[in-house]
Amino acid sequence: MTMSKSMQPIAHKRQVIKLGGSMLDELSESFFDRVKELQQAGIQLLIVHGGGPNINEELAAREITSSVINGFRVTSEEAIGVVQSILIGQVNPALVHRFNEQGVKAIGLSGFDANLFTCDLLDFETYGYVGEIQHVQTDILDSLLSADVIPVISCIGATAAGEPLNVNADTVASQIALAVEAESLLLVTDTPGIRIQNQPQANVMPEHIHRWIETEDIYGGMIPKVQAAMDCLEAGIPSVQIVGQQLTGTVITNEGAIV
Numbered sequence: 457m458t459m460s461k462s463m464q465p466i467a468h469k470r471q472v473i474k475l476g477g478s479m480l481d482e483l484s485e486s487f488f489d490r491v492k493e494l495q496q497a498g499i500q501l502l503i504v505h506g507g508g509p510n511i512n513e514e515l516a517a518r519e520i521t522s523s524v525i526n527g528f529r530v531t532s533e534e535a536i537g538v539v540q541s542i543l544i545g546q547v548n549p550a551l552v553h554r555f556n557e558q559g560v561k562a563i564g565l566s567g568f569d570a571n572l573f574t575c576d577l578l579d580f581e582t583y584g585y586v587g588e589i590q591h592v593q594t595d596i597l598d599s600l601l602s603a604d605v606i607p608v609i610s611c612i613g614a615t616a617a618g619e620p621l622n623v624n625a626d627t628v629a630s631q632i633a634l635a636v637e638a639e640s641l642l643l644v645t646d647t648p649g650i651r652i653q654n655q656p657q658a659n660v661m662p663e664h665i666h667r668w669i670e671t672e673d674i675y676g677g678m679i680p681k682v683q684a685a686m687d688c689l690e691a692g693i694p695s696v697q698i699v700g701q702q703l704t705g706t707v708i709t710n711e712g713a714i715v
């Protein structure tokens with residue numbers, strides 16, 4: 457029997473780590489030590505990054521206004537050029553450099569590279585030039601991972617016609633995690649997980665999340681994270697973590713069990 461690509465066993469365990477723009481400037485030596493430990497344990501790592509604060513700064517400097525709905529930036533024609541140049545031109549190479557200088561081989565990619573992820577417009581009337589991922593092409597990721605190189609992926613997607621679209625980095629991270637059949641997804645941000653009424657939440661389930669979005673205890677930039685987490689759980693990734701710099705925080709599972 458010939459095995460389809462999706463049925464082939466993956467030899468290595470894979471983990472996707474998404475680094476939020478909110479914490480990129482504070483990446484510590486201990487984070488890179490942890491990356492090295494995971495690599496030594498045979499885990500193949502993929503990095504996805506955001507860059508919200510850098511984009512905000514540049515938009516403000518150019519006096520381009522932008523708003524955020526449900527954690528997604530409404531991206532005008534003027535803004536998409538800025539988002540693309542900040543993420544691919546500045547944030548991505550700076551992060552790739554940090555990995556390489558720590559002795560961890562890394563290479564930068566966006567949705568354009570080797571057709572990594574192709575997008576259609578999510579909802580132009582509401583969000584402007586924001587993409588919804590249609591397809592992730594994993595060949596280039598497989599090649600890099602088998603050569604012990606960490607892919608560092610920015611969240612600019614390409615349309616079939618080669619136009620750039622802005623995709624929230626949490627969404628990119630979940631779609632990449634699903635496409636490479638990662639065993640876990642770690643969303644690293646500026647706060648150690650979900651807090652509700654000022655109480656840190658160690659273990660949560662989707663039913664809690666739905667309620668807290670309704671009560672607005674979860675809002676803004678946390679919404680794409682919990683959505684990304686629930687997309688992964690639904691598709692069979694057993695747990696997603698939303699964590700701070702120390703890599704501790706909230707574990708989201710279908711059963712609420714400690715994983």
Ligand SMILES: Nc1ncnc2c1ncn2[C@@H]1O[C@H](COP(=O)(O)OP(=O)(O)O)[C@@H](O)[C@H]1O
Nearest residue numbers: 476477478645646649650651673674675677678
């Ligand atoms: N229930 C919640 N618990 C913790 N943070 C929350 C919650 N709801 C909203 N947030 C906000 O989400 C922010 C993280 O999202 P964001 O700023 O987009 O980070 P990143 O750049 O890492 O993606 C937190 O700093 C906090 O202001």
Ligand SMILES: CC(=O)N[C@@H](CCC(=O)OP(=O)(O)O)C(=O)O
Nearest residue numbers: 476477506507508528529624625
């Ligand atoms: C559509 C959308 O919201 N795109 C995000 C992409 C960057 C991002 O997600 O950065 P963080 O990880 O810092 O949040 C934006 O323009 O801010």
